Amino acid sequence: MFIGRQDELRELRTALAESGVCVLTGPPGIGKSALATASAPPGTWTVSLAGSSADPDELAATLAAGLRARMGNPPVDDVVQAFAERVARESEPTLLIIDDIPAITEEIVDRLVVRAAGRRLRTVLITSRVPGVPAPVLELGPMTDADAAELLGSDDPDLLAVLGGHPMALRLAGLALRKLGPADLTDRLADVPAPLTVLLRDRFDGLGEAASRVLRYSSLSSPAALPSGVLRLLLGRPGAEEAVDELQRELLATPVDSALQVHAVVRDTARQYLPPVDWTALARRLADAVIDHPWSDPAESFLVNRHADRLAGRPDLPLAIVDRLHRRVITLREPVLTAPHHRELAERHFDDPAVLVEAAELMRVVGALDEARDYADRAVPLATDPALRHRARLLLAELLDELGDTGRAEHLWTLLRAEDGTELPFLRSRRLRGQHDEARRGLAEFIDRYEIRHSMFDRVQTARLELARTEIEDGAQMAARRRAARVIAAAESPDHASVTEAVRILIDARLTPPLADPRDDRPVWAEIEADLADLRERWTGTHGPRHSTTLALTVAHGESLTALGRLGNTLQRVREDVLDRFGPEHPARFRAEMVLGFAAARAHRTSDAAEHFAGAFHGFRAVLGDTHANTLRAELALGVALKLTGRRGGARHMLHVVRHAPGSVGIGTDLFLQSAFGSGLSVFPSWLWRRLTPQPRE
Template identity: 25%
Template sequence: MEGHRNSVTGQARIEGVALQAGDIQGGVHIHSHAPALLPVPQQLPPAPAHLLGRAAELSALDAELSAPPPPGGRCLVLTGPPGIGKSALAGSWLRTRARDFPDGVLYADLRGHAPGGPADPGEVLGAFLRALAMPAVPADLHEAAALWRSVTAGRRFAVLLDSAATAAQVRPLLPGAAHSVTVVTGRTRLTGLGIDVARFFEVGLIDRAAATELLARRVGADRVAAESPAADQVVARCAGLPLALCVAGARMAARPRQPLAATAEALSRESDRLDALRLDGERAVHAALAASYRGLEPAAARLYRLLGLLPVPEFTPALAGAAAELPLAAADLLLDALGDEHLLEQPADGRYRFHDLVRLHARECGTEGEPPEQRRAAARRVAEHLLATATATERLISPSRRPLARDYDQPPWHVPEFDGEESALRWLDAERGQLAAALRAAVADGRPALVWQLADAMWPLFLRLRAAELQVEAHESGLAAARADGVRAAEQRMLTSGGHGLRNAGRPVEAARWYGEALELARAMADPRAEANAQYGIGQSHRLAGELASARRAFEETLRLREQVGHPRGVALARIALGEVALAAADLPAALAQLDQAERELTELGDHYEAARALALTGQAHLAAGRLPQAGRTLDAALAAFRTARSTLWEARTLHLLGELAERDGDPARARQHLGTALALYRTLAAPDAEAVARRLAELPTG
C-alpha cells in the first residue's frame, strides 16, 4: 500500500456506501440501495438578459458576500415599491454568484400581495424539503423548520424568498447555516428581520440613462435615436420604473411600424385617467398596462381579463383553456402572446403567473369588461377542471375507494389521461396550490357542494404526498360544507378522511373524536361499509396510543362489517391491522395466522403493495419467534416488492428488521449495512424511527 493515497477535495458529496482503497485483491461485493439522488436544485426563475442601472446595488451585495458571515448565515433584504425590479435584481445577482452555492439555489414566491393571501411557510418548507429528496415533511411548522435547518446545516445554499409579506412569514424559512445566503424581497421594510442579523437594501428607480438604454434594448437603438423626443417622453412617463418600461417597450417592439409617439401619447392619456393612484411609479405601470391591453387581439384581451378574475396563483394551458373555453393549443398560444407583451411571467415551462400590479390591472379590466355571469362561469369552469382532474387521479391511485357524487354544470374542460400513478402524483404536486386556492374560493363564494367535492377528490394528494395541514384545512371546510349541503354520505366521508389527516398532523385526540362522530353517523345512515371505515380509524388511533384491547375490538368489528358487505380488500386490510395488534401483544401465532391469510388474499386481488406489508409484518413475527431463516426469506421478498412499489417508508422498515436479523445472526457488518441504509431512508422521511436506528448503529461493534 506504500505510495498509494486516496483523497476527496472541493465540494464533493458522497452518498451511500463508498470504498477507498489503494490496492484491492480478491472479490469485493457491496450491496446497498440508497435513495435516488435528485439533481442539485437550481430553482431561480428566468432573469432579464441585461440588468441595467443597478451597478451600485450589485456592488453592495458583492461586498456583503465578501465579509465574514454571521453565525446563522446571511439574510439580505431588498425592499422597494412594486415594479421597481427587486426580483430581477435578486435573481440576477444570485446567478452571477452561482459558484458560491454548490449545493443549490432554492426559490419561493411568498405571494405577499396575492389575492388568496400570503403563502403558508409550512407549504414553502415542504416544497424546499421535497426538492432536497425529503418526501415527507413534519406537519408541525416548528418541526419542519428544525428539519430544514438540520438538512441545510454545513451546506452552501442560496435561497430567494420573493415578495415576502412579514418577517414572521420569512423567519421559519431561514436555513441558519453559516455559509448560506437568503435574499428576501418585499414592498415593506421587514424590519423584524433585524433580530436575525439581516442587512437591508433599498431598491430605487433607475436613472434616465439606464431607462433609455433599457428602452433601446427593447425596441432597437435605431428607433430610439430616430425618434428621440418621443422616446424621451416614454422614459419620463414610465417614471424610472423598470416594469413600466418593460411593458411599454414590449408594446412598441410588437408594433415596429408604429411611431414611438403613439405609445408616448397613449401613456399620457392613461396617466391622466389614473391620477387617483397614489404612487407615480404605480401610475406609470397602470398607464403602460392600459396601453398594452388596448393593443391586444380580442381573444388575448378576453383571456387576460378572465385570468385576472381567477383565485389561483398560476395558470397552465389547460387551466386557461377551461377559463376561456378554448382548445389547449389556442390557450397555449394566447398565454405565449400575453407573455410576449410582459403581461404574464413564466416561472417554469408551461406555467404562467401575473406580477402583483399586472394582476390588479387584469382584475380591473375583467370587472369592467366581463358581465357578472361570465365572471362566475369562468371561475366555475376552472374549479370544475381542477375537480375533474383530481377525481381522475383518485380513480387511478385509490380505485377501491367508494366514489361520491361530482356535480358539473357542463362537461369539464381538458381533463388529462394519466399514463400511471407517477404522472398523476406529479400533477397533484404541481397543482396543490391551485387546488387549495379553488377550495378556499369556493368557501368564500358559498358553494358548499364544490367545497366538499374538492376536499374529497384531493384524497390521493393527502394519502401519498402527506400534506397533513392542507388535509386538515380542506376537511374542516369540507365537513362544514357537507353539513350545509345536507349530504350525509359526504359528511361521513369528511369525518373519516379528516380523522386520517388529524392523526397524521399529530392531533390524535381530535382524530378520535372525528372517527367517533363518523361512526355515529354511519350507524344512523345504516351504512355498514362507512361504519367499518370509522371503526378502522378508531382502531388505528387506539393502536398508536398503546390501547391494544380496544384496538383489537375495533378491528374485529371492522372485519365483521367488511365481510358482511363483501369488501374483500377491506377484509384483508383489517387482517393486517389485527396482525399488527397481535404482534404488539407478543401473540405470535395469532399474528401469523392473520398476516398469512391477508397476504394470500391481497395477492389474489393483485394488490402487491399491501401484500408486501403483510409479508414484512410476517417476517417481523418470524424474527420475534427466533425463526431466522424464515424471517430472512420473507423480509427479502417484502423488500423487493417495496422497492418495486417505491415505498420508501416500508423499505426502511424492512431494512431495519433485516438489520436486527443480521445482528442476531452474528453478522455485525451486514447489520451495519442494512441499518445504515434504513437510517438514510428514515431521515429522508423525517421518521421518528431514525433516532432508534442511529443509536443502534452507534452501539454496534466496529471490528
C-alpha cells in the first residue's frame, strides 16, 4: 500500500499531463520507484536500466532490449518503433517508467523518450543524479512528519527525528518496533551516522542461509533483478521460494514479475557487512546458473543477459566460462549491447572464421566499418567451408564499397559474380558506383525473371526496392514513388521488412514533393493517387489512423492530390497526428508542412501558410542544406507568404532563392520581383503555383 506523498503524486501527474515527461530524482531508498508506480494506470510499461553505464547509446539499447522482452520478443528490427505503434493504437495515454538510470543529461533524455509514440506516451525517468535537463524535474526529499508517522506506525517525535523522514528507514524501523519500544529504538539509532545501515544490519542478522546467499549473489553481479529461474537453479525450488518470501517480508527485496529486485542500498550494505565468503566460487556458481537458464521467457532472458554481461567481465572466472557468457549475451538483438562481446570473442578466437564473420556483420550494423572490414579480411583466407568463404568474401566486398575502396572491391566482385546468390549485391555495387543504367537494367531483368516464383518473393521485393533507390539517384523520383507504393501493396504482411524500407523510400526527403500542375502526366498521377488512397485505407483499417505507415501514406496521398489540384482535407483531417507522430527531423513532417501550407494558401489563410512553410523550410535546411531543391522550394513559398502578409523577410528569402538556384526551382528573377512588389495579386496565383516546384517527370 502506498502511503503519503500526495502532493508529490499530484505534481508528478501534472508534469506528465503538461510535458509528457518527468524526471524523478532523489537519494537511494527515498521512494522514487514507489511514487512512479503509484501514479501508474493499468497497462503501464516499466523497464529497468540497472547495470548500464551512463553512455547514451548503451542506455538506449538497454531500453530497446527491455521493451523487446516486455513485448514478448517480437521478430522486428526496430522494436522501439514497434512499441511506438502499439502506443499509437491505444485510446488512452500510456505511461512508460524507465528506472535505475545512472545519470540524466539532455542527450539521455532525448535518447530515452520515445518521440515516435507522440503525445499519447508519457514517460517517467528515475535517477539519483540530474546535472540539468530540459524536462520537469521532481526531486523527492524526506517525507512530512504526518506521512512519516503513518508509514512508521508511531508518532514518537524523537524516533521520527532520528529517522529523518526517509521512507526505507521508516519501513524498517516499523519492523523493528515489533520487538523494541520507540525509546529503545531511538537510543539505538541516536548516535550513529547512518541509521538506515544499522536497521539493515539488524535485518541481516536474522536472515536464513538461502536469503543471505541471494543477497550475496545480487551484490557480485549486475544490479538487475535476479530471475526466478536462476534462483531455482542456484537454490532449488523450495529454497528459492523460501528466500524470496523472507527477503520480501524483511523489506529487503521486491518481486518484479518473475524476478526479485534487491534494493540498491541493501545490495551495497550486504556486500560490506555480511560475513566474507569465497566470492570467486560464488561467481562461478552464478555463472553456471546464468548459462544453464532456459530460454522460454523473454523477460527472464533479458535479465539473464544483463547478469551474463556483468559476469563476463570478471577476471577470476575460467576462460571457458567467460567464453560461454559472451556467447550468451550475443543472442540479444540489440547490436550496441552485443558489440563488446563480439569483439572479445573475435580476439579470443582470432583464427575462427565463423566468429570473425559474425563480428564483422555486427560491426557493420553498428557503423564500425573499419573494424568490420578488418574482421572480414582476416576471415577470408581462414574460411575453408565454401559457404562460409562466400559469405566472408561477399561481406568484405560490400564493406570495401561502403568505405570507398572500390578498386580492391572490384577484384572480389569479379570472383563473386560466378557464384550463386550474388546478383543483387553486385547490382547494388553498380548503383554505389553511379552506374545507374547497368543497375536499372540488371534489376529489371532480375524482377522479370523471378517475380512469378513464390519462393523468390522476398528477393524480388528486395530487387524492387533497390531499383527504386537507383531511380531516386537517377532523378526518376516519380517512378521510385510508384514502385515503393506497389511494394507496400504486394507485401504479404504489414510487418514485413520490405514495407518498412518501402515507406522510407516513399517519404525520403530526396523524393521531390510534386506540387505542380501535372499537365501531360495527369493520368499517371491519377493512377498513383488511386493506389495511395487504397493503401491508406488498407493501413487505416489494419493498423489504425495513427500508425506511422498510415500517416506516411497520407502525406504521399496529399501530395498526389496536390499534383492533381485537389487538395481536399486529406492532411487536414490528421494534421495533429502527422505533426505529433513525426519528429522534428522526420522528412514526412517537412512534406506535410508543405502540403498544409498550400492548403492554407488556397483557403486564403496566408498567415497559417507562412507558418507551415517556415516549418518545412527550417526542416529541409537542417537536413538537406541551404541550396537543396526542396529547401529552396520551401523558402520560396515562405518568402511569398511573408510578402503577401506584409511581414518582414519575404524579399530576403526570395532573393536567396534567386541567387543560389533559380533554375532548379523553375522561376525567373522577373517573376520573383513581380511576386515581391506587384500589387493586386491574389494569394498564390496560378502562374506562381505552377512555378513553386518543378514539373513531375518519369
